[in-house]
Amino acid sequence: KAGVTQTPRYLIKTRGQQVTLSCSPISGHRSVSWYQQTPGQGLQFLFEYFSETQRNKGNFPGRFSGRQFSNSRSEMNVSTLELGDSALYLCASRADRNDYEQYFGPGTRLTVT
Amino acid sequence: AQTVTQSQPEMSVQEAETVTLSCTYDTSESNYYLFWYKQPPSRQMILVIRQEAYKQQNATENRFSVNFQKAAKSFSLKISDSQLGDTAMYFCAFIGASGTYKYIFGTGTRLKVLA
Numbered sequence: 001k002a003g004v005t006q007t008p009r010y011l012i013k014t015r016g017q018q019v020t021l022s023c024s025p026i027s028g029h030r031s032v033s034w035y036q037q038t039p040g041q042g043l044q045f046l047f048e049y050f051s052e053t054q055r056n057k058g059n060f061p062g063r064f065s066g067r068q069f070s071n072s073r074s075e076m077n078v079s080t081l082e083l084g085d086s087a088l089y090l091c092a093s094r095a096d097r098n099d100y101e102q103y104f105g106p107g108t109r110l111t112v113t
Numbered sequence: 114a115q116t117v118t119q120s121q122p123e124m125s126v127q128e129a130e131t132v133t134l135s136c137t138y139d140t141s142e143s144n145y146y147l148f149w150y151k152q153p154p155s156r157q158m159i160l161v162i163r164q165e166a167y168k169q170q171n172a173t174e175n176r177f178s179v180n181f182q183k184a185a186k187s188f189s190l191k192i193s194d195s196q197l198g199d200t201a202m203y204f205c206a207f208i209g210a211s212g213t214y215k216y217i218f219g220t221g222t223r224l225k226v227l228a
Contacts, residue, residue, distance in 0.1 A: 033216070043204065043218040056215050090158065097214050100146045104158035 004093050004105035012111045018079040021108045023071050025093030031055075033102065034066060037088040046089075046110065049074050050097055051099040078110075086112045115140045117207050126195045127227050133180075134222045136205030144210040149190045152201035152221075153201040154172045161203070164188065180223075195226045210225070 003058040005024045034046040045058040049068035092102040116139045126132035149161040164172045180189045205219040
């Protein structure tokens, strides 16, 4: 079974631009969560999607948004990029909300200049 | 609010030796799950081991074992016979079983295995 995939793996953007990251969960997994990882803040939870609905949200500004499609694939969008948005963005999937084991993708490295 | 604390930012161990990584957590929930994740320099986060709070027996996965002390809210990871491939960041994570479905991660411990 294929693991969690994320595209693109690397991105360089300029301040003020917007970006869309994509995540394909493990086949059959219905819950997708997004995390931001930085050296200073560690792993911070962004949001979780299940059945195309956002179920949980972390403490991030409204510039960070996401969605989930009927095939469980998920996208996250960051608008009006700031230098501080430079980070590794990780996606994780799990089979169901009651399944507590989550599996991570390789991440998208976003650099904002 | 739940918190997870990893007090050792960096550790090193000689190949073939044993090392223990510490993790403490705080929660008011009675049932929850704890995990150790490994993130090698290539970045893919890998689940190492999990522990259900209602199970008294410590989880073991090959060379990896945990020491789960529920009353002390402690969840340490022991790596036996350390290998160079164990070099990675290790994250301790908590999720309550009450229905919030939100993971809380520690800040990580960078482990370096020395040849």
